[in-house]
Amino acid sequence: MFSERKILLVVNPISGDVDKDVIFERIIEKTQSEGYDLRIYPTTGEKDLETIREMVEHIHPERILVAGGDGTISLVAQAVYGIDVIMGIIPAGSANGLSVDFGLSGSVDQAMEVAFGNNTVLIDAVSINGDISLHLSDVGLNALLVKNYENSETRGKLGYAREMLKTLSEHENFQVRITAGDQVIETDALIVIIANAQKYGTGVTINPAGDMSDGMFELVIAKKLDFIETAKILAGNTDFNPEIMQVISVEKADIECIDKEVHFQIDGEYKGTVKHVEAHILKGYIKVAVP
Numbered sequence: 001m002f003s004e005r006k007i008l009l010v011v012n013p014i015s016g017d018v019d020k021d022v023i024f025e026r027i028i029e030k031t032q033s034e035g036y037d038l039r040i041y042p043t044t045g046e047k048d049l050e051t052i053r054e055m056v057e058h059i060h061p062e063r064i065l066v067a068g069g070d071g072t073i074s075l076v077a078q079a080v081y082g083i084d085v086i087m088g089i090i091p092a093g094s095a096n097g098l099s100v101d102f103g104l105s106g107s108v109d110q111a112m113e114v115a116f117g118n119n120t121v122l123i124d125a126v127s128i129n130g131d132i133s134l135h136l137s138d139v140g141l142n143a144l145l146v147k148n149y150e151n152s153e154t155r156g157k158l159g160y161a162r163e164m165l166k167t168l169s170e171h172e173n174f175q176v177r178i179t180a181g182d183q184v185i186e187t188d189a190l191i192v193i194i195a196n197a198q199k200y201g202t203g204v205t206i207n208p209a210g211d212m213s214d215g216m217f218e219l220v221i222a223k224k225l226d227f228i229e230t231a232k233i234l235a236g237n238t239d240f241n242p243e244i245m246q247v248i249s250v251e252k253a254d255i256e257c258i259d260k261e262v263h264f265q266i267d268g269e270y271k272g273t274v275k276h277v278e279a280h281i282l283k284g285y286i287k288v289a290v291p
């Protein structure tokens, strides 16, 4: 059957611990029953961005579905930047931070309903040192945790807890100068988070004020580990002790690590150490189907 209504499914065959067969079955059933012409692109890890962009320009799909983790979602968002297409997310990664922020529970049925539904939002992205972040990126403690976890043999919650303890014992605070408009903050820091969204994939809310569509991103600056301020942020409170925690909403920021190179991660992917980070908002980057 020839159909003008096309769907492109991009699937990462190696992501997470998820049986992709169930996802394939559901999508094939759904697209057949609704008369869509379904095309499937399994990522290879090589030149995926260019290939997806070419396919989208050639096929003109109504929707592009992504079955993968945050890395694949971000890849697809970059590939279709500037093209009018709706992205539907079927969470199939190991952490799924973005899906958690979009209110997707992890069930294939719920994700399918949302991905084919009529509710959409245009979300912003943050350009960071030329890379794209849709979710949460940071310099400092958490980036070192991402590095340690990527390098460790163990997986799951126990492995995560073990790497957290190791990270806390290895981490050193750093001196940072943050320039955002006419604001300059110079401080000792444990971590500086560049947050487009609210929650890490673990479900922990780190940026209660976060809104992916408001044309701003937040810098969450934690100056030391403090139980009360951590509890406040987890409870959704935004009234912090500025000696310990500071959150500012900005469109653009320069982060200079003054005394040393600091670990850096973008959306869960370790990027090495940096001394300088430049971040600016890219408003209305991609249209996403949401609950």
Ligand SMILES: Nc1ncnc2c1ncn2[C@@H]1O[C@H](COP(=O)(O)OP(=O)(O)OP(=O)(O)O)[C@@H](O)[C@H]1O
Pocket (backbone or CB within 6 Å): 012, 013, 014, 015, 016, 017, 043, 044, 045, 046, 068, 069, 070, 071, 072, 073, 092, 093, 094, 095, 096, 097, 268
């Ligand atoms: N066929 C493939 N073989 C090997 N690597 C691949 C393949 N397809 C994609 N990749 C790699 O998979 C990574 C992206 O994984 P993705 O983020 O989707 O899943 P994840 O890491 O399991 O999940 P999460 O990001 O939620 O933790 C990229 O580094 C990409 O290069």
